[in-house]
Amino acid sequence: MIRTDPETPDVYLTPVEDVFVRNHLGPHPRLDTDTWSLSVEGLVERPLRLDFRALEGLSQTRFTAVHECFGNPLHPTVPTRAVTNVEWTGVPLAEVLELAGPRPEARHVWLEGADRGDFAGESGLSFLKDLPLAEARAEVVLAHGMNGEPLRPDHGYPVRAVAPRMFGTNSVKWLTRIVLAAERPEHVFTTRLYTRVLPGESVVRPVREKDVCSKLLAPKDGGTVPAGVRELAGYAWSSGEVTAVEVAVDDGDWLPAELERRGPHPSWQRFRLRHHLAPGPHRIRCRAVDAAGRVQPLTGDRNAVHEIRVTALVNG
Incomplete structure (x- = not known):
């Protein structure tokens, strides 16, 4: 866990x-x-x-x-x-x-x-x-x-x-x-x-089976955080098990996040990635893949990747 x-x-x-x-x-x-x-x-x-x-x-x-x-x-x-x-x-x-x-x-x-x-x-x-x-x-x-x-x-x-x-x-x-x-x-x-x-x-x-999807919950969209290493976290879900979640910061590469396994119930799965945020504004995105091989689309559909914007501030 x-x-x-x-x-x-x-x-x-x-x-x-x-x-x-x-x-x-x-x-x-x-x-x-x-x-x-x-x-x-x-x-x-x-x-x-x-x-x-x-x-x-x-x-x-x-x-x-x-x-x-x-x-x-x-x-x-x-x-x-x-x-x-x-x-x-x-x-x-x-x-x-x-x-x-x-x-x-x-x-x-x-x-x-x-x-x-x-x-x-x-x-x-x-x-x-x-x-x-x-x-x-x-x-x-x-x-x-x-x-x-x-x-x-x-x-x-x-x-x-x-x-x-x-x-x-x-x-x-x-x-x-x-x-x-x-x-x-x-x-x-x-x-x-x-x-x-x-x-x-x-x-x-x-409309029946859920799509593969994920949502960033931390940091809060539109908020501010101290610059430095921060936890980027949220939940992913699908009609079946989610097998991977990736997170991208600004125009950087998609990075694999740590993902909880789904238990016996069809609940959501927590993911997290610790990442260094330099001072200034940032765009953070997440996308999930499920056991059926479905991947969240970047744009254009109801389960398109979730995106938040935050600003990292220098302490003091």
Whole structure:
């Protein structure tokens, strides 16, 4: 493990009050555990309606995962850098699906939240996402806790879906309905928006797997530091493990940073490089490579390399 430097305090778990909030459909719905329920319907042998107490009685799991906003679906190539690392507590979706018994023709899982509103010229929408049944069964968790406390209202209280290897748009908040179906749903948030063509491809794909990405957290962008040897540090993440991070200062070469291995959970990985900063202004960049061989692009896409500017000052 990389030891924490006093200049760069360890923020491995993002405090709940610092986790970003993104809503498409206006104010969050007012739900509580006494009246909330989750329906499981469609191509299942045994349609279900679970209340919160029944959900709590199922097998529980706890894991840490990167939670990243894909960005504005109307501007899908613009970087947002909205990312956090959160410990989730909840019930594996597979446990609930086992109770319902998916029928052989079921191929997709639809996840629907209780929020309603207007977006992109359409009125009366619900927030609806879909995933292939096999992927949803393997990794989605119905979470009711963040960092050891109940979900807060703006983070999906009382229950949300969490798809830990995917962008946050797939982790539906205020979850109240699960539908198993043979086909994908035609909906603004499934087939019209949150789609893209990946580099080197021509097929339009739904936004799911996270890109390889990294972010510098120290020094602070726009700040000042004493000239001399300083720690340049941050976090890197991907849908799989990040295998390398490089840092470049000004027009210098890309230098390999020290990188933590990823543990058993899909969390972010800390990197650091100690580097001499001469007095004056500096541009610092970082780029990551993942186990699939993907490299952050220098420019032009939502996961383009992160860049900060700092000024090194002479002591005294």
